[in-house]
Amino acid sequence: MKEVPNHKPINFKPLLNFVLFLLMVAGMGFSGYMIGGSVGRKNEVPAYLTIVSVTPDSNTALAINDTVAVQFSAPLKKSTISKNNFFAHDLRNEKMIPVIYRYNDANQTLYFSFPEYLFARETDIQVELTEEITDLHDSRMKEVKRLFYSIAKKPEPPKIRKKSQKKKQKASVEINVQASKVQKRTL
Secondary structure, eight states: OOOOOOOOOOOOHHHHHHHHHHHHHHHHHHHHTTTTTTTTTTTOOSSSOOOEEEESSSSSEEEETTEEEEEESSSSSSGGGGGTTTTEETTTTTTEEEEEEEEEETEEEEEEEEOOOOOOOOEEEEEETTOOOOBOOOOOBBEEEEEEEEEEOOOOOOOOOOOOHHHHHHHHHHHHHHHHHHHHHHO
């Protein structure tokens, strides 16, 4: 009989730990592992910044004091909100339109409206939010978001007559009534 050499038992524990580690990383995704959590955890950075809601909806007619609210999926980096990546233009003559805006960190909402002088005539407006707007983790929107609004010409206020004009009108009506009575008597 041959003598069998004395072998040490194979330690499978490091190999098993490595395989389990690979399965864990594959199961939760690489990005989930890198930020210390599984997919769906609060601290996970989204791949893209998204718009959660727009109020009033795009393709709506705006009144003179209406404000549009655009809520985002994450807090925005304020320095990325500028006239270069958030702007509006008149679709009828392609001229740029000033936008009055403010951003609220608490509800991750960008509010905007238009100057009152725009409501002197009818116009159609396109608002663009470009992918250059980022959140605090530098996540960007996947594509440009375009919102369309129409502005109806504001109604002109009713003309107010001066009291002297009313008195003149009332006096002329009385004269006409008296004249018609006189004409009836003479007939």
